[in-house]
Amino acid sequence: xxxxxxxxxxxxxxxxxxxxxxxxxxxxxxxxxxxxxxxxxxxxxxxxxxxxxxxxxxxxxxxxxxxxxxxxxxxxxxxxxxxxxxxxxxxxxxxxxxxxxxxxxxxxxxxxxxxxxxxxxxxxxxxxxxxxxxxxxxxxxxxxxxxxxxxxxxxxxxxxxxxxxxxxxxxxxxxxxxxxxxxxxxxxxxxxxxxxxxxxxxxxxxxxxxxxxxxxxxxxxxxxxxxxxxxxxxxxxxxxxxxxxxxxxxxxxxxxxxxxxxxxxxxxxxxxxxxxxxxxxxxxxxxxxxxxxxxxxxxxxxxxxxxxxxxxxxxxxxxxxxxxxxxxxxxxxxxxxxxxxxxxxxxxxxxxxxxxxxxxxxxxxxxxxxxxxxxxxxxxxxxxxxxxxxxxxxxxxxxxxxxxxxxxxxxxxxxxxxxxxxxxxxxxxxxxxxxxxxxxxxx
Amino acid sequence: xxxxxxxxxxxxxxxxxxxxxxxxxxxxxxxxxxxxxxxxxxxxxxxxxxxxxxxxxxxxxxxxxxxxxxxxxxxxxxxxxxxxxxxxxxxxxxxxxxxxxxxxxxxxxxxxxxxxxxxxxxxxxxxxxxxxxxxxxxxxxxxxxxxxxxxxxxxxxxxxxxxxxxxxxxxxxxxxxxxxxxxxxxxxxxxxxxxxxxxxxxxxxxxxxxxxxxxxxxxxxxxxxxxxxxxxxxxxxxxxxxxxxxxxxxxxxxxxxxxxxxxxxxxxxxxxxxxxxxxxxxxxxxxxxxxxxxxxxxxxxxxxxxxxxxxxxxxxxxxxxxxxxxxxxxxxxxxxxxxxxxxxxxxxxxxxxxxxxxxxxxxxxxxxxxxxxxxxxxxxxxxxxxxxxxxxxxxxxxxxxxxxxxxxxxxxxxxxxxxxxxxxxxxxxxxxxxxxxxxxxxxxxxxxxxxxxxxxxxxxxxxxxxxxxxxxxxxxxxxxxxxxxxxxxxxxx
Numbered sequence: 055x056x057x058x059x060x061x062x063x064x065x066x067x068x069x070x071x072x073x074x075x076x077x078x079x080x081x082x083x084x085x086x087x088x089x090x091x092x093x094x095x096x097x098x099x100x101x102x103x104x105x106x107x108x109x110x111x112x113x114x115x116x117x118x119x120x121x122x123x124x125x126x127x128x129x130x131x132x133x134x135x136x137x138x139x140x141x142x143x144x145x146x147x148x149x150x151x152x153x154x155x156x157x158x159x160x161x162x163x164x165x166x167x168x169x170x171x172x173x174x175x176x177x178x179x180x181x182x183x184x185x186x187x188x189x190x191x192x193x194x195x196x197x198x199x200x201x202x203x204x205x206x207x208x209x210x211x212x213x214x215x216x217x218x219x220x221x222x223x224x225x226x227x228x229x230x231x232x233x234x235x236x237x238x239x240x241x242x243x244x245x246x247x248x249x250x251x252x253x254x255x256x257x258x259x260x261x262x263x264x265x266x267x268x269x270x271x272x273x274x275x276x277x278x279x280x281x282x283x284x285x286x287x288x289x290x291x292x293x294x295x296x297x298x299x300x301x302x303x304x305x306x307x308x309x310x311x312x313x314x315x316x317x318x319x320x321x322x323x324x325x326x327x328x329x330x331x332x333x334x335x336x337x338x339x340x341x342x343x344x345x346x347x348x349x350x351x352x353x354x355x356x357x358x359x360x361x362x363x364x365x366x367x368x369x370x371x372x373x374x375x376x377x378x379x380x381x382x383x384x385x386x387x388x389x390x391x392x393x394x395x396x397x398x399x400x401x402x403x404x405x406x407x408x409x410x411x412x413x414x415x416x417x418x419x420x421x422x423x424x425x426x427x428x429x430x431x432x433x434x435x436x437x438x439x440x441x442x443x444x445x446x447x448x449x450x451x452x453x454x455x456x457x458x459x460x461x462x463x464x465x466x467x468x469x470x471x472x473x474x475x476x477x478x479x480x481x482x483x484x485x486x487x488x489x490x491x492x493x494x495x496x497x
Numbered sequence: 498x499x500x501x502x503x504x505x506x507x508x509x510x511x512x513x514x515x516x517x518x519x520x521x522x523x524x525x526x527x528x529x530x531x532x533x534x535x536x537x538x539x540x541x542x543x544x545x546x547x548x549x550x551x552x553x554x555x556x557x558x559x560x561x562x563x564x565x566x567x568x569x570x571x572x573x574x575x576x577x578x579x580x581x582x583x584x585x586x587x588x589x590x591x592x593x594x595x596x597x598x599x600x601x602x603x604x605x606x607x608x609x610x611x612x613x614x615x616x617x618x619x620x621x622x623x624x625x626x627x628x629x630x631x632x633x634x635x636x637x638x639x640x641x642x643x644x645x646x647x648x649x650x651x652x653x654x655x656x657x658x659x660x661x662x663x664x665x666x667x668x669x670x671x672x673x674x675x676x677x678x679x680x681x682x683x684x685x686x687x688x689x690x691x692x693x694x695x696x697x698x699x700x701x702x703x704x705x706x707x708x709x710x711x712x713x714x715x716x717x718x719x720x721x722x723x724x725x726x727x728x729x730x731x732x733x734x735x736x737x738x739x740x741x742x743x744x745x746x747x748x749x750x751x752x753x754x755x756x757x758x759x760x761x762x763x764x765x766x767x768x769x770x771x772x773x774x775x776x777x778x779x780x781x782x783x784x785x786x787x788x789x790x791x792x793x794x795x796x797x798x799x800x801x802x803x804x805x806x807x808x809x810x811x812x813x814x815x816x817x818x819x820x821x822x823x824x825x826x827x828x829x830x831x832x833x834x835x836x837x838x839x840x841x842x843x844x845x846x847x848x849x850x851x852x853x854x855x856x857x858x859x860x861x862x863x864x865x866x867x868x869x870x871x872x873x874x875x876x877x878x879x880x881x882x883x884x885x886x887x888x889x890x891x892x893x894x895x896x897x898x899x900x901x902x903x904x905x906x907x908x909x910x911x912x913x914x915x916x917x918x919x920x921x922x923x924x925x926x927x928x929x930x931x932x933x934x935x936x937x938x939x940x941x942x943x944x945x946x947x948x949x950x951x952x953x954x955x956x957x958x959x960x961x962x963x964x965x966x967x968x969x970x971x972x973x974x975x976x977x978x979x980x981x982x983x984x985x986x987x988x989x990x
Contacts, residue, residue, distance in 0.1 A: 062850045064582055065857045066936035072857075075864040075937060087859045087880055090723035091755045097852075098756050101624050105847030108586050115841060119595025121610030123603070132600045135828050142522040144555055146592075152569035153562035156583050159780035162914050163975075164905065164968045165571075167564035169779035175511055178986035182545040188984050191780070194636035197828035205680075225828040232798070232824035236650060236682035268539060298541050311828070320591075321611050322601030322829025323636060324782030336982065342780065347978035350963075354508050355970035359978040365639070365676035366919075370685040375676035378637040378770060382778030385558075392511050392554045393521035396546040401524050411532035430535040447604065459602050479528040 060105045123456065125319070129481035130456040131413075133434045133472025134264070135196070135223055136322065137314040139292070139402065140476055142393050145316045149386045159342075159378065163357045169381060170356035173344040176388040183294045183391070184308045185301025186330035190341040192384040193376065196311025197226050199327025200258065200288045201233035202340045202374055203307045206331075207256035207284040208239060209338050209373070210306075217242045217254045217283065219274070221263035224464075226288060230258070246270060254283040256307075261289045261300060265461070265470065266410075266434030267427055271303035279304065291315055291328060293432045295399035296407065307331040316390025317383055326383040337363060340374030405475040406433035409482060413473050416486035422493045426465060434472045436465055440493045443469040449492035455485055507560045507969075511547040512986045514557070519548045564969045565779070566913045572939055574865075576884045576916035576928025577671070577719050579749050579771035584845065587774060587838035596837050601829040605815045611833065612814035616802040618786075618840045625843075625851065626745070626765050627756025628788035632797045634831040638746060641766030641785025642677035642713070647823045648764060648789065648796040649711050649740045650681055655796075655821060658738070661710040665734070667696055669720055669920040674713045674744060683710060690922050694722040694877035696730050705733050711740035716757065717747050719920040719928070720877055721862065721884035731761040740764070740793075748772045749932070750859060750883035753852025757788075764789045773839035775832075784835035795821040800830060857933035858883040861940060865929055868944045872951035876923050884930035886923055893925050898954040898961050900925040905972065906953065908965035910946045 067075070072084070081087060088096065106114065125138055132138075149155065153168055160166030160173075173191040180189035193199035204216050216234060218227060220243050227243075234241065242251055246269065250257055257278035262268050271287075278285040284306035289299075291310045300308045310328040317325060329341060336343075337360060345359030365372040394402060410433040418425050422440030437458070439446050446469065447457040458471035473482060534540070549557075566573070573580035591597065599608050619631035635641040646664070653661050664678040667688045675685040686704050691697040696714070705712075712734045717723045724730060731741055743757045743765030749772045751757070757765040769775045770783035777783075789797065800816035807813065816830070843851060859882055866875070866885040873887035889900040904914030904927065916928040931940055953960050965971065 060847070060849045062846055062853060064584060064846070064850075065853065065933045067857050067860070067933075071937040072860055075860050079860070079863045079867045081880075084856050084860060087863055087882075088723075088754050090725050090880070090882075092728050092760070095755045095759045097754055098627065098759055100753050100848050100852055102621060102848040102851055103844065105850050106844045108845070111841060111844050112586065112590070114844075115590045115614075115837070116593060116595075118610035118614050119593040121613065122595045122599050123607040124595045124598050125600055125603075126594060126598050130600060130603075132602045134602050136601050138598075138600065140524075142551075144522070144551055148555060148558045148562075150588070151559065151562045153565045153567045154558075154779055155567070155588075155776045156569045157565045157567040157779045158573065158575060158578060158580055158777050158913070162566075162904070162908070163973050164965050164970055165564075165566035165908055165913060166779065167969050168561040169565055171508070171510075171561045171564070172558065172779075174985070177984055178510070178512065179546065181985045188982075194640060194782075195827055195829075197825075198636070198640070223828075225825065228825040229827060232647070232826060233680075235824075236647060236680065238682065268535075294541065295544055296541060297539055318597040319600045320597050321599045321603075321608065321833040323827065323832040324784075324834050336984075343982075343984060345978040346983040347974045349970040349973045351971050353970060355973045357973050357975050357978050359975065359982060359984075362979070365672035367672070368676075369672045370675035370679040372672065372676045372679075375639040375643060375673050375680050376637070377639045377671075377673050378768070378777075378783040379781040380636075380778070381780030381782075382776070383782055385779070389554065389558060392547055392549060393551060394546070395515075395519070395521055395548045396544055397548070398520060398522060398524060399546060400544060405524070405527060407534075408527055408532045409529050412529035415532070430539060451607065456600070456603060456607065475525060482529065 125456060128454050128456045129477065129484060131458045131471045131485060132456060134459040134470055135225055135311060136319045137474060138319060138476050139314055139474050141316050141318060144393055145386050145389045148389045149382055154385055155382060160358060163355060167355060170344050172385050172388055174346060174356050176384045177344060179388060179391045180328045180330050183291055184330045185299035186308050187333040188336045189330035190339050190343045192380050193327030193329050193341055194380060195323060195325040196288060196309065196327050197229040199309040199329050200226050201230045203286045203309045204230055204234060204256060204258060206307060206338050206340065207286055210284060210335055211255040213253050213255035215240045215242060215251050215254045216256060217244050217250045218258040220245050221265060222258055222260040223264040250277055250281045250283055252281055254281055256284040256286045258286045261287050262293055262432045265427055265436050266431040267429040268297065275303040292403050296403035312387045315387040317386050324380055324383050326380045326387055338373055341376050341379060402475055406473060409477055410435060410473040413471060413482045417489060420486060420490045420493060423489060433474055434470055436461060436468045436470055439467045439469050442467060446492050450488055453488040455488055510986050511549060514549055514553060515547040517548055519550045521549055521551045521554050571911055571913050572935060572943060573913040574915050574929045574931050574943065575913060576930040577746055579930060579932055581774060581932040582934035583774045583776040584842060587841040590841045591834045591837040609814055612802050614840050615836060616804050616814050618836055619802060621843050622767060622786050623788050625752065626788045627758025629791045630789050630794035630797055632787045632801060633836055634798050634826045635785035635787055636827055636832050637781060637783040638766060638768040638785040639673040639677055640826055641787045642673055643680050644787045644798055644826050645742050645764040645766055646677055646681035648793050649742065651796045651821060651823050652793060653710055660708055663709050665704055665709055665712040668922050669718050670713060670715055671719065671746060678713060694720045694879065695724045695726050698726055698729060701730060701733050705737040707738055709737055709739045711742055713742040713744060715744040715747060717750050717882035720886050721881040722877060722879060723882055727760060746771060747883060750855055752855040754855050758790055764793055769835050769839040774842045775835040775838050782832050782835055784832040795819050796823055798823055798826045854933050861931040861933060861935060864940055865931055865944060869947055872948055884928060887927045888923055889925040889927055892954045896954045896958050898958050900927050902961035903927060903950055906950050906961045906964040909967060912943060912946060
């Protein structure tokens with residue numbers, strides 16, 4: 055045997071196995087199994103690199119990872135929809151169990167009780183955190199969760215206008231736009247205090263706002279319900295450990311990007327979208343839902359339920375096309391919430407709050423910098439910089455700092471800064487010092 | 498023997514295990530001066546969350562995890578799901594701090610390694626499918642379908658072609674196809690399957706008017722069959738001015754044997770969690786990369802990764818927005834973790850290995866077909882591709898044993914059930930996809946078990962009706978669950 059010839063470690067059959075199987079099938083060669091493909095299109099050849107051994111490939115991908123500036127090695131103050139939080143070891147250990155990681159969607163409940171029970175825990179915790187009555191087992195991410203909430207609001211109200219508050223993240227608004235364009239829904243971007251259109255299906259609010267500040271939920275809820283529109287809230291799940299949940303303001307649908315709870319930033323995904331609503335709307339929910347039931351011997355067990363909403367039963371009249379979702383990421387956030395528990399979640403939220411406010415107080419004192427927005431913020435806030443944030447961020451890199459998100463398209467020279475428990479006092483003070491240095495005209 | 502008591506213990510939910518004062522992890526103390534808290538009326542009162550120790554959390558989840566079948570523990574011949582082995586290297590590569598810890602808002606200059614990987618993966622997937630451009634942003638197959646249909650829609654509208662309101666979809670298609678077409682604003686017209694398992698050409702011709710935006714076609718179909726009239730199917734749709742959407746759920750059968758782009762497909766998605774080994778995770782995360790030919794490249798979702806070669810020959814990568822983009826399909830750049838895994842997998846196998854996947858996948862399926870055809874009905878008696886669809890129709894008629902009973906009895910033998918009652922066009926369907934990562938010995942064992950079950954169906958049907966016997970649960974009351982939804986923990990009275 056040629057030691058350099060490639061043999062895939064993932065395909066066990068040998069040439070002898072194949073020959074015996076082809077004999078049993080009754081063909082002379084494997085090519086005879088592909089005769090349904092038009093002759094002119096058969097075996098076109100693949101222009102791919104040669105196979106790489108595990109050792110070589112590991113080195114190559116590690117080198118690619120090494121080309122990235124990795125938060126942790128750099129202090130990092132980015133938020134804006136993805137957050138760096140400490141993830142306890144047990145989250146990865148539990149989610150890494152191959153019984154969870156390499157199992158299929160739990161359509162066969164008798165062989166998937168682990169996944170189903172974990173998803174029931176997830177739904178329970180999402181309900182407890184948001185204060186809502188029911189939740190599904192998760193959506194792809196917070197943005198599609200919100201887009202689906204908007205579509206659901208139009209189904210519930212049978213209206214086709216969507217009001218979105220102007221303080222909702224531009225990324226979230228973009229995804230909503232993609233999802234609502236084909237069904238012909240109209241979007242109205244509104245400011246707090248504006249009256250909604252009479253035929254609005256919903257008012258979409260982000261809490262805290264994209265800029266990190268708490269919205270006046272009482273007024274927004276009234277404005278929505280006055281017109282018979284649903285109040286759709288996309289919230290920061292960690293903020294719910296500290297601030298009053300949307301349910302206390304009569305929110306109808308509450309969604310969230312769940313990444314902050316136990317999931318690494320991973321350059322944007324995979325994450326998990328939380329999706330919760332009032333019980334009266336539950337049969338309009340998209341996505342998978344786990345329910346508790348009994349088996350033929352009377353024992354408790356779990357199943358996917360209300361599947362008549364879903365695409366594999368209802369096809370073009372389903373509430374959504376979603377099929378594969380993010381079961382494993384939902385599990386990670388479940389383990390995170392369990393490990394943090396009642397006190398830990400509040401503690402993490404308060405650490406974020408104090409650190410962000412400490413950072414803001416330091417930066418507000420730097421000549422040339424100011425905090426332009428007023429109100430209560432959680433762990434993000436906007437700084438108005440003396441120069442374009444992109445220039446400042448370039449200089450911060452030289453100080454070993456990945457700065458904040460450039461929001462100068464919305465707030466002049468605005469930079470959205472985020473602090474969490476992973477940002478130490480040294481990092482925060484280092485940021486303030488560096489901002490002072492790079493802020494001046496010739497800094 | 499005592500197992501019922503043990504089971505009850507493992508089924509206790511976290512909130513019922515909660516004891517005030519227990520904690521499951523440590524957190525650093527506050528290291529900055531305490532800041533003034535906001536007024537009490539915006540603060541939350543108590544938060545209902547479990548209070549459990551770290552060891553309790555680990556044992557609880559470890560115990561319930563063992564209720565699951567999984568690809569690392571069981572053979573999973575689940576049709577159209579491509580439950581192949583998930584290489585461990587891929588997980589470690591996705592978990593490298595330089596991949597897992599990078600933030601999606603980092604400036605492109607600071608994530609050149611990530612962008613390089615994505616750029617190369619775009620090229621690898623385009624080459625494998627014979628296409629010109631790739632979007633890595635869709636987060637699952639169904640979102641890939643929606644992406645593709647929105648691009649087809651944008652293409653027609655950009656040409657001022659506004660009368661196209663319908664999409665043709667074969668009756669054997671996955672439910673996501675019609676659901677995605679509907680989300681893209683289209684009416685769905687169902688095309689029947691002919692007696693040989695191909696697209697019914699007469700019905701297709703009759704439906705293919707100037708009001709069709711295109712055809713969504715899964716190749717091979719969910720019957721595991723490659724349409725022998727594929728060229729004619731595509732010509733009919735093209736003549737009507739429609740575009741061809743390829744559902745790549747079954748791409749595993751085609752790797753290296755045919756490129757959808759060469760056949761005339763305009764867009765094809767690939768479930769990276771099927772063909773390219775992102776672990777299925779009990780229902781995701783997945784990734785639904787979408788590949789398109791030249792005419793759809795301008796409509797790709799934003800962002801795509803582009804490479805720039807500077808005057809000094811140095812390469813750099815950036816995020817770009819195609820000129821007529823349909824917009825964003827998610828907040829960021831897609832499920833990057835799944836992209837790292839797919840890249841690692843394709844590079845491990847390379848040119849030789851990727852092309853060989855389909856051979857073993859198709860041999861394995863035809864081997865199962867040849868060895869079980871005498872004890873299960875074979876509705877379409879043809880060479881299959883990567884999966885074979887049997888029917889339990891005769892067992893049902895003669896012995897009152899259904900596809901469901903056969904599927905549940907397999908569990909007693911430690912084998913995951915095949916896909917059942919799908920595709921809908923086959924009565925009592927049992928759809929079996931072995932994948933290329935299973936050995937002949939595993940298949941021989943499976944065949945022996947399936948033959949044994951066919952025998953049991955005749956001799957002792959009750960054994961099958963009551964299956965499974967040795968799992969934490971016997972069959973569950975799904976109708977009751979839907980009638981009286983119990984969807985969350987509540988305190989016991």
